[in-house]
Amino acid sequence: MPTAPSDITVHSILVAKVETLKWWIKRANDEAKACGEKKNPLTKTGNANGLRSKLADYYGLNLDVPTVAKVVSTKMDPQSLDGAIRKRQWAHLRALGEEWKDCAEQRQPFILCPQQPGDTFVNPDLQHDIQAVLSTQQAGIQAQPPPPPVDCSAETICAWVAAAKDGDVDALAHLSELQSTISGALSKLSPPPTHHQAATSSLATLVPPSHSVTRAHIGHTGSFEDQASLLEACSYDIKALQQANSLDEVIAQVERGDVAEIRKQYGPQGQCKGGKPEWKSLRVTVNKRERIYKQLMNEFNGDKDQFFRFFTIGNLEGEASRRKGKRKHAEAECQLMASNKVAEAIPHWDKDLDEEMASATYQDEQGGFSQDLWDARWRGQNRWEIWRSLGKEKY
16 A cells, blocks of 8 residues: 655545645556556546545545644744734624614614623633633643733634634633633622622723723714614725735635635626626636636646746746846746736637647547547647647747
8 A cells, every 4th residue: 555645644635625636646646657557546536525535545544533633832923813813803893883783773772792790801602712722732831921911802812712722822821811810800709699790890900991891882973874874884895806916926815715705705696697896897807816726726737836837937938038138037037927927828828729739630530639649749748838839838
């Protein structure tokens, strides 16, 4: 039984997409042929689950065994953690806006977080999450310095919990300190409900500034109709793709899901044609980036090194020489082709390849196209490499 490469594990197989699974199968077949196998041990037919089973059986991996993430004392990139916190905070604000709008439509005052007897400033669900993550990650909080005072809003706590599950030691330390604060505050609360108000006041120094208005009424300024209209206008959310000039930036955007998110939010859905009004200005950009990514996956089998190497300006005949007068040739050799040029070349590339395939050179005895004759001439080159070999490549 062959040994699985380092990038093929139970976890990676379970989360891999179809294109990646097919690329792994192709690699396995190539390695088998290099070892003397006459037939491919694996086929690329079937759905994603079928391809996963084939790879797992081939390498002797058991997909039914749950994988447990190893607890590693690592630190998440501060920018990533801050970004996760900001994302949750904005999501919470949007949710509050929806609640406020519903209250205004029902002609009811909007009250931020109405308190009930026995409440603490961290809700029970979050307390449960904190206790759960601390109980499983105790090794990560040993010998950690006490964290500095920080905001402990619900959004921040949720971000800490997510980071702590990945082993972030700072997040673990914050949660441990917060849990101690909660336990201390609860021990000071008197059981009888009549003392709740006094007990709540004893927590004043623990409550973050954002919670100081928990009993504020948002509904006394302006009519309910004005509030509903204003909130409806504020709910209009516009997203945009960041500018991406080079191919690596385009590929990164697609793989992060930015392009798919724009299509999902503004593009046609189901039987609806045309999408939202914003789609007219976004459609061309989204289509170009999806077409470029399709070339990476279909023509280069997901091999980014080969893809970027092919579209490096130093490898494009004529491009480097035209740029010699503007910059050093060495700089031109490591520069990627602009993404727009590649996207705009795709229709011409496709047309030139179709014309070449229609040539009598590749016709069988019945006058149809012969894949064997095509493969015999081009010997494993993909369609972009063939285009270059034909001398028709231009951007």
